Amino acid sequence: GAGVSQTPSNKVTEKGKYVELRCDPISGHTALYWYRQSLGQGPEFLIYFQGTGAADDSGLPNDRFFAVRPEGSVSTLKIQRTERGDSAVYLCASSLNAGGRNEQFFGPGTRLTVL
Amino acid sequence: GQSLEQPSEVTAVEGAIVQINCTYQTSGFYGLSWYQQHDGGAPTFLSYNALDGLEETGRFSSFLSRSDSYGYLLLQELQMKDSASYFCAVGTGDKLIFGTGTRLQVFP
Numbered sequence: 001g002a003g004v005s006q007t008p009s010n011k012v013t014e015k016g017k018y019v020e021l022r023c024d025p026i027s028g029h030t031a032l033y034w035y036r037q038s039l040g041q042g043p044e045f046l047i048y049f050q051g052t053g054a055a056d057d058s059g060l061p062n063d064r065f066f067a068v069r070p071e072g073s074v075s076t077l078k079i080q081r082t083e084r085g086d087s088a089v090y091l092c093a094s095s096l097n098a099g100g101r102n103e104q105f106f107g108p109g110t111r112l113t114v115l
Numbered sequence: 116g117q118s119l120e121q122p123s124e125v126t127a128v129e130g131a132i133v134q135i136n137c138t139y140q141t142s143g144f145y146g147l148s149w150y151q152q153h154d155g156g157a158p159t160f161l162s163y164n165a166l167d168g169l170e171e172t173g174r175f176s177s178f179l180s181r182s183d184s185y186g187y188l189l190l191q192e193l194q195m196k197d198s199a200s201y202f203c204a205v206g207t208g209d210k211l212i213f214g215t216g217t218r219l220q221v222f223p
Contacts, residue, residue: 040215040216041216043158045210045212045213048210056210098209103160104158
């Protein structure tokens, strides 16, 4: 079956612009996670959704970052007034349920470059 | 806060055995996971330990000691395709906190 998909695969933008990154999780997965990964580092937790609600957004670096999952499926990560330091690969993952030994399935990521 | 420590790089030859260690400090720990990531690829799940002891999945095994806040991933009969980065990840609450990763290079 289809895995987690993310669009776009690459996004180049200018400092100060607004961007939206989209994640399509595996059908039926209730938990959805966003991570950010810089070169040579592990994925850094940003936010996770259980259904439609953001259950934990403690990883969002500041109020320029926001994410939604209005129908409990597709999610969009929104970044306002982008800065060069936002450049990274943004990964989305989904799992059948949150927590425990639930394996997370990752998408291929969106590489964001802020010039 | 949370912190995980892994060696930054490990090298080995085909057919060998390699062990990647992970030590952690965290609150609300419920399990230790391992993920593999090839260059330019997505992380993929390898194993999970909730209780102390060894979990075996084919050529890969993972160990956890909760009292020592320590775990390791053991890769046997190494193949060239095992060259990748390996991340331990602590489950806390309902999320994962990842380590900085260990880059494994397998040579012929």
